[in-house]
Amino acid sequence: MRFSTLLSAFVVVATGTTGVSAANFSTETIATAAALNPGNFYGAPIRPWNVGHTPGWYYGNGKAPIGIFSILDSVFCGLLDILPFFHCPKAPHNPHPYTRAFSNLNCGCEDASYLTYGLVEVVEDCQAMCESISGCIFYNTYHDVYAKGYPQFTCTLYKKVLTIGSASYCGGQHQPDGSINHIINSEGYYKSSPTA
Template sequence: MRFAPLFAAASLAVSGVTASPLSIDVDISSVIGFDLSASNFYGAPRPPWTPGAHPGWYFGDHPHLFPDLPCLEGLICKLLELIPIKWLHCPRKPPHNPPSDGYQQTFHNLTGATQASDYQTYGLVDTIAQCKAMCDSVEGCKFVNTYHDVNGKGGSTQLTCSLFSSCHDSSDATNTGGQTQPDGSINFITNSDGYCKH
């Protein structure tokens, strides 16, 4: 994570310049080091099925593994809370084994990920519950697709978490990978699961 912009943002917050959503004329992207606005698909303007796509964020328990992604915990969360709603906000940590989380599974263990025009963003998570928590924190999110992008994501073993504004079923799981990676390997999709928010 980039620390210089975060220290600058912390100085803004501590100095008392603002106590509510930022109303001063500041390019907040340059302050926090990332553009996590809705217009930039919360840091992931290229959908995961396109060449050159890169996750926009990480939400999980191992931020040290992702120094180049905004890790949604700690100070960055406090700063993002000061920004108007059209920016990504940190989700609440999901409870262990909730009785009902408000999602219905629409497909399970496919070798294709959802590819659709209502794409909102994607990032990396450790668990399906964390992906659902991300959806709950993104305005208009109705569907999550979690999967392993083998050979993709720079070799990360974390789940890819893609968010969409409409529900999808297995007929939309058409992204089977096939993109050549910088190391020459070809990515492929495993363990793809879809969940629709009730």
């Protein structure tokens, strides 16, 4: 409770330069925005290959998935712009070139260099997310079939270049409806000129 009060005060102070008003956001929305930080893996502390995982955010122009609290739309991004942890993707002035490491696999990556994961509509949106997260140099997209019923791509970000050898998460998690998920259309991309 105290954290939310302090964060609300911060937001009120910060509105002078951005024009965003704290009155537009509930305490819950502010707390959700504050959870998008590196210490919380940007809202996704449980990695997607572990049981109990939930995407930390949704970014795209499609219909936002039910149950995802951090929907990166223009209103929520206005709030994120005044917080120090996470900012929505913007077209970079000099985007990094990316090279495909692998494609069309039936397993996603697992690695200790995990940064966060969320959902996107198209692969290019995952690249935009990688560009917006400090330290991201590799992203992996795939369809997690049956996992929580999300039709979007899973977008997982990492802070080191991975290879096909890291693609070891093939699903196998039991779902509430009794089905077992599996992975399809897994692709991995790395920044051709990685930067710190």
